Amino acid sequence: MENEITSAAVQTNLNVVWTLIAGILVFTMQAGFALVETGFTRAKNAANIMMKNLMDFAAGSLAFYVLGAALMFGATKADGWLGWGGLGMPSLANGEGAWDWTFLFFQTMFCATAATIVSGAVAERIEFKSYLIYSVLISAVVYPVSGHWMWGGLAGEASRGWLERIGFHDFAGSTVVHSVGGWIALAGAMALGPRIGKYRHDGKANPIPGHSLVLGTLGVFLLWIGWFGFNPGSYTAGIGSIGRVAMTTNLSACAGTISALVTAWAIMGKPDLTMALNGSLAGLVAITAPCDVVTANAAILIGLVAGIFVVLSVFSLDRLHIDDPVGAVSVHCVNGVWGTIAVGLFAAPVASSYGNTIAGLFYGGGWKLLGIQSLGALSTALWAFGMGSAVFFTLKKLGILRVPAKTELKGLDMVEHGQDAYASFQFFSNT
């Protein structure tokens, strides 16, 4: 019977619907990133940052469809190091109930998340053309290659990557998405150098306040909403476990918010909104890898540590004169690594309801999982930071990486785009 309703058919369609909704939630994170990055930087560069967030999504989605998806989810060619499925993945199945397109849509949103992380770290000084070149390269090559190592198998046994094969666990992408984006962001910030006026002659950092903490806060809330697609959606199935993962995700985010607030308060003497916001994101990034294999209490602990890490990392980067205007490296790179390591510490067989049996150091699993997680974090770091450095330092050699000093001082909006983000607003125009 062609139209017979079977429980299997209902489940299949439920999986499609949930995964698609989750993908749309992940797309919401684009708006979140755009607002966080714009709010945390100066008004004179707001249109430029919006433009970059728009373009990395548009260019990145196309690049991932044409080339990236094939490298990430094509059949493995070199022992799990590289996939190849042909340009535009010609093998995508068509017809009623076809899962492939939903899967590709969902994965495209993840790729775009990695790509857009970088724009915050390179904000207010990168040349627009260079940013476009970078956007295409990360989505077409850098993200898909390391993604294949860890997630290739999501598309089938034939495309399992080498890290998956040895038992590496990154449920929703602390490493695959966030630390890849974070490492490239670090490479970008280092290649560009600090914004004019960021560091004084005596080596101390000058504050360059963001122009709208209202936009920045709204952005963090949007990212947080998006994460409820990012993590629970990564089951790509409408099953009972999605609710528990939504809870671990939220607990970690809240714990990260509070511990970042307290850490910053203790060090600086004031409850700093921007640090608390970074803390929310730090907790979210950190719980992304372990969200399905840890207990709720462990999720809180992971978030608490993430919030401390993010604040200390922001201060440390300033001490090293690496200028990251929005804290992208501290949020995504540092806590992406932490979340990945946390799997090796806190993975608890009792927490899993999806046939998962891995156990971390604190749950009788010994050192093995911790070692595998560390190997995954390290190899991804080498790949992403190496490729990011290659791209950004090449652009620097070509002399097209950074805008001229005069453009930077006047603001990228008027000089690069000929448009003010706030044409009829008054703001203090020298900052």
Add this chain to the structure above:
Amino acid sequence: MKLIIAYIQPERLNAVKQALFVREIYKISVTNALGCGRQGGYIHMYRGATEEVTLHKKMRLAIAVNDDYIEKTIDAIIEGARTGDIGDGKIFVLPMDECVRIRTGERGPEAIG
């Protein structure tokens, strides 16, 4: 006593502040301004439409000084604001009849301090 008013490029403000600071001139007020001098404004294009005279964003500095600080202040503004390009701005030096510090009621050079 003089009132020194200067219009400068917004992006030069930090350099001017620095140059004033090293000459121990700390009392300064700054506001946003729009205007054009010899450049005659600029042509602005937005979504394909052009506007012919658009005023430039400038910063307006007002600094009240005693006579022995006039030249130092002018030097500092020039040092910080001059790039050699058209649009660097102008300095106006105006006579000033009186100055009163509201908190104490002091008058004249004392009030400028």
